[in-house]
Amino acid sequence: MKITKERAMPAVVLGVICLAVALVIAVVNLFTAPEIERAKKEAISESLRIVMPNGLFGESMPLDGMPETVTGIYKDENGGGHVVTLSTTKGYTGKPIALTVGVDNDGKITGAVITATEETKDTDKVADLVAGFKDKDAAGVDGTALISGATYSSRAVKNAVHDALVALGYAKADTENAPATDNGGVPTLSRDELYARALAMVEGATALTRVSVEGLPATAKAVYRDEASGAYVLYLVTRTDWVPTETEGLVLVSKNGTIEKVDMINWVVGHGVDYTPEYIQSFIGKNKETVGHVELVAEATRTADNFATAVDGTLEVLFPVPTYRYVGLTALTLVVILAAVGIVLKKRRGF
Amino acid sequence: MKKMKNKKLGILLSGIIAENPVLILVLGTCPTLATTTSLVSALSMGVAAMLVLICSNAVISLLRKVIPDTVRIPCYIVVIAGFVTAVQLLLQACLPDIYDMLGVYLALIVVNCIILGRAEMFARKNPVLDSVLDGLGMGLGFLVALLLMALIREVLGAGAFFGTPIPFMEKVKIPILVQAPGGYLVFGLMIALMNKLTEKKGGVKKKHFRCEGCPSAAACLGECGTEKKEDAQ
Numbered sequence: 001m002k003i004t005k006e007r008a009m010p011a012v013v014l015g016v017i018c019l020a021v022a023l024v025i026a027v028v029n030l031f032t033a034p035e036i037e038r039a040k041k042e043a044i045s046e047s048l049r050i051v052m053p054n055g056l057f058g059e060s061m062p063l064d065g066m067p068e069t070v071t072g073i074y075k076d077e078n079g080g081g082h083v084v085t086l087s088t089t090k091g092y093t094g095k096p097i098a099l100t101v102g103v104d105n106d107g108k109i110t111g112a113v114i115t116a117t118e119e120t121k122d123t124d125k126v127a128d129l130v131a132g133f134k135d136k137d138a139a140g141v142d143g144t145a146l147i148s149g150a151t152y153s154s155r156a157v158k159n160a161v162h163d164a165l166v167a168l169g170y171a172k173a174d175t176e177n178a179p180a181t182d183n184g185g186v187p188t189l190s191r192d193e194l195y196a197r198a199l200a201m202v203e204g205a206t207a208l209t210r211v212s213v214e215g216l217p218a219t220a221k222a223v224y225r226d227e228a229s230g231a232y233v234l235y236l237v238t239r240t241d242w243v244p245t246e247t248e249g250l251v252l253v254s255k256n257g258t259i260e261k262v263d264m265i266n267w268v269v270g271h272g273v274d275y276t277p278e279y280i281q282s283f284i285g286k287n288k289e290t291v292g293h294v295e296l297v298a299e300a301t302r303t304a305d306n307f308a309t310a311v312d313g314t315l316e317v318l319f320p321v322p323t324y325r326y327v328g329l330t331a332l333t334l335v336v337i338l339a340a341v342g343i344v345l346k347k348r349r350g351f
Numbered sequence: 352m353k354k355m356k357n358k359k360l361g362i363l364l365s366g367i368i369a370e371n372p373v374l375i376l377v378l379g380t381c382p383t384l385a386t387t388t389s390l391v392s393a394l395s396m397g398v399a400a401m402l403v404l405i406c407s408n409a410v411i412s413l414l415r416k417v418i419p420d421t422v423r424i425p426c427y428i429v430v431i432a433g434f435v436t437a438v439q440l441l442l443q444a445c446l447p448d449i450y451d452m453l454g455v456y457l458a459l460i461v462v463n464c465i466i467l468g469r470a471e472m473f474a475r476k477n478p479v480l481d482s483v484l485d486g487l488g489m490g491l492g493f494l495v496a497l498l499l500m501a502l503i504r505e506v507l508g509a510g511a512f513f514g515t516p517i518p519f520m521e522k523v524k525i526p527i528l529v530q531a532p533g534g535y536l537v538f539g540l541m542i543a544l545m546n547k548l549t550e551k552k553g554g555v556k557k558k559h560f561r562c563e564g565c566p567s568a569a570a571c572l573g574e575c576g577t578e579k580k581e582d583a584q
Contacts, residue, residue, distance in 0.1 A: 039447045
């Protein structure tokens with residue numbers, strides 16, 4: 001095919017226009033790029049200056065190997081230290097608490113603040129606790145007392161601030177002294193004591209594996225599994241609004257979802273009513289379909305019901321309805337609907 | 352001279368009222384509904400679109416004798432996209448809050464029907480000054496329509512004016528007006544009102560849109576059947 005002027009001209013004109021526009025954009029970019037970069041740093045810096053007022057910050061440093069609560073580490077380009085942003089899912093409601101913590105070059109906290117929370121209890125007290133970390137070092141943070149009645153939230157934020165110091169190398173990741181759960185659970189037992197008690201529930205078991213399951217309710221603080229028998233031991237912590245302490249219990253569940261034992265570690269006694277043997281016995285032999293019918297404790301019905309609900313919720317996640325049942329039910333429903341529509345159409349239109 | 356001045360003024364004013372791109376021609380509906388939940392975002396979008404419209408009309412008019420017919424649409428889009436990109440970079444550098452507020456709708460100005468439509472219908476057939484005036488008129492019409500709609504939605508829907516809460520509106524505001532259904536409702540009512548106000552003043556109506564007013568006339572050669580249907584009516 002001969003390339004004539006008529007054939008080539010449109011492509012040439014389009015090409016020239018594209019080049020001209022690209023040149024214009026390049027020139028505009030040349031002038032605006034430094035300003036855009038400065039504006040981005042300013043936006044990041046503004047959110048971080050609440051804990052380090054004179055800081056200038058760029059992008060976050062890499063987070064490889066950092067504690068899981070750390071969401072960003074920003075170095076102050078003015079040499080003031082670092083700011084760490086954190087997010088913990090270990091609060092009372094199970095929803096994330098976002099924190100920003102500033103740390104100077106000596107490992108002392110320049111400021112700490114909660115930036116987002118969906119906690120529903122004692123939020124002011126927890127915010128004050130966080131603000132109180134200012135000028136403390138790792139030892140000072142670890143020695144801070146938890147807030148009574150807001151132990152989940154205060155433990156969660158305290159651990160997060162500790163993680164900030166670990167991330168910057170001013171504290172060690174202290175697993176030996178960690179509470180029985182890493183979920184901000186009530187520290188009635190240490191981790192080792194809880195494990196030993198869980199192991200004792202499973203006859204013949206020599207070891208249990210701590211498993212991580214997605215979608216567990218916030219009340220399920222730990223799930224252990226005996227690989228040999230397939231049984232689970234659930235560590236559940238629940239609370240009722242009008243008493244200040246929590247209910248903790250271990251529940252042994254067989255591999256097919258039947259409850260075999262319940263060990264009540266700590267029963268809330270704020271109103272002086274203890275659990276009954278009948279309550280514990282009523283769990284035995286139940287599964288996720290029937291656990292809602294346990295015999296509640298008179299004058300402690302809400303506490304008893306909360307614990308039973310926690311068991312139910314955990315079993316729902318551990319033993320979900322098989323997919324084939326959903327598919328089968330859906331297909332059956334569709335067939336019935338289509339058949340009904342077909343019958344109606346046939347009658348009306350002689351289809 | 353006076354006749355020429357009147358003609359220029361006519362070009363400018365037609366885009367604001369008689370051929371308002373949003374309320375009469377019903378173009379650019381997407382950014383209209385999306386950015387009119389607040390007066391600030393409406394003002395920002397209106398000004399940005401107006402700037403792009405003026406600049407693209409000017410450049411396309413300048414190049415109207417150079418651009419071959421076969422590649423005119425791709426050329427127009429490249430020019431428009433270039434100006435939109437420049438506006439984006441300038442906003443990101445100088446007014447980052449406005450840039451964040453407009454979000455994806457800033458880039459969508461490239462495919463705004465008003466801009467491509469005016470390039471095709473006016474700029475490629477008219478001198479540079481007339482094209483600039485047309486761009487200015489259409490841009491102002493777009494801006495006025497956005498502001499009117501945003502005024503209704505923000506004051507009555509959010510109980511605020513330019514972001515400042517209005518004390519007595521807090522209890523009587525109608526939140527659905529800042530949602531999509533409310534936006535469509537306000538839009539429809541404004542079009543109806545505009546039609547009513549312009550029906551006796553020579554406003555452009557659908558029945559006058561024949562082949563000569565259609566951007567696709569050259570492509571379909573009048574075979575879409577619109578003229579035959581209107582003739583039958």
